[in-house]
Amino acid sequence: MTIKVLVVDDSALIRGVLTRMLVNEGDIEVVGTALDPIDARAKVKTLNPDVITLDIEMPNMNGLQFLDRLMRLRPTPVVMVSTLTTKGASETLLALELGAVDFVAKPGVGLDGGLETFGAGLREKIRAAATSDVRGRAQRVDAPKVAVRTAAGPAGALIAIGASTGGVEAVRAVLSALPVDCPPIAIAQHMPAGFTSRFAARLDSLCAINVVEAEDGMVVQTGNAYVARGDYHLRIERRSGQLKCRLDQKDQESGHRPSVDVLFGSVAQTVGAAGIGIILTGMGRDGARGLGQMRDAGAHTIGQSRASALVYGMPKVAFEEGAVVEQAPLDEIALRLANALGRARSAP
Structure with missing residues (x-):
């Protein structure tokens, strides 16, 4: 089965890099790209992607706001493309809390060195996301059914x-x-x-x-x-x-x-x-x-x-x-x- 991917990023350069890393894979097809969440919202409806790659910092609506709405209205597997900064790490963890399946660290400004490793990681995470149960997760409650009052163990446990x-x-x-x-x-x-x-x-x-x-x-x-x-x-x-x-x-x-x-x-x-x-x-x-x-x-x-x-x-x-x-x-x-x-x- 071919995995249909929608790439969402406000940078034309990054959209191009991500697309090139995915188009040569026989089991992955980039069905479209979007430059911001407004554009993405329309394309999700028409293209019905299996997986979305999503940037956080974008104009009109940031990725976290879009992700929150997407998971409430149309749960879809999402892989975040994040920056390697303290702020980026905090926002990425929030994205995972909101329902993103996983993330990859965005390539550096020069886009040289490590691109092959980045691409391999991106493809692996997209394949994992395509098999994930995001709709089921949206319906599950992770709070423990019974309070754990003690978890003391023997010495050395x-x-x-x-x-x-x-x-x-x-x-x-x-x-x-x-x-x-x-x-x-x-x-x-x-x-x-x-x-x-x-x-x-x-x-x-x-x-x-x-x-x-x-x-x-x-x-x-x-x-x-x-x-x-x-x-x-x-x-x-x-x-x-x-x-x-x-x-x-x-x-x-x-x-x-x-x-x-x-x-x-x-x-x-x-x-x-x-x-x-x-x-x-x-x-x-x-x-x-x-x-x-x-x-x-x-x-x-x-x-x-x-x-x-x-x-x-x-x-x-x-x-x-x-x-x-x-x-x-x-x-x-x-x-x-x-x-x-x-x-x-x-x-x-």
């Missing part, structure tokens, strides 16, 4: 969470339901450099627990979550009797850096049966191998259910490969992990 496309809001849904007595949490979310610090800050403002961007050598503590820095792997190591974050820029694994497989594998080796592994929405297979290692080490593992996942890719592969102990809807995952920690705490 640690929670590891991995996610990709759709994960920004899925991670928020899980973390915002957890109380401050929960074990430390390590998070690998596929996200480029320049965005993870804002992601961590946003989570910190919305959650009872403390959320920070991980730093190399940082000691992990109860009631705290640590987000892998963009373009860095995050591992959990035990040094001097303490669990600590280890960041590095070794080669990509499973096609990513940060890689969920890297995080999960380190937790399996370091924490073993005291771990809880959670794999959330995302395209591809990153995390399945590492989650299997966690389960083999005795950890309890949870996969997001098909019905609640924006993109049922990573959780599906992990489930099919036997890495998942139980599947759960997004709004039940915090409770399921709290129950697993309670059983571990009361075990002889």
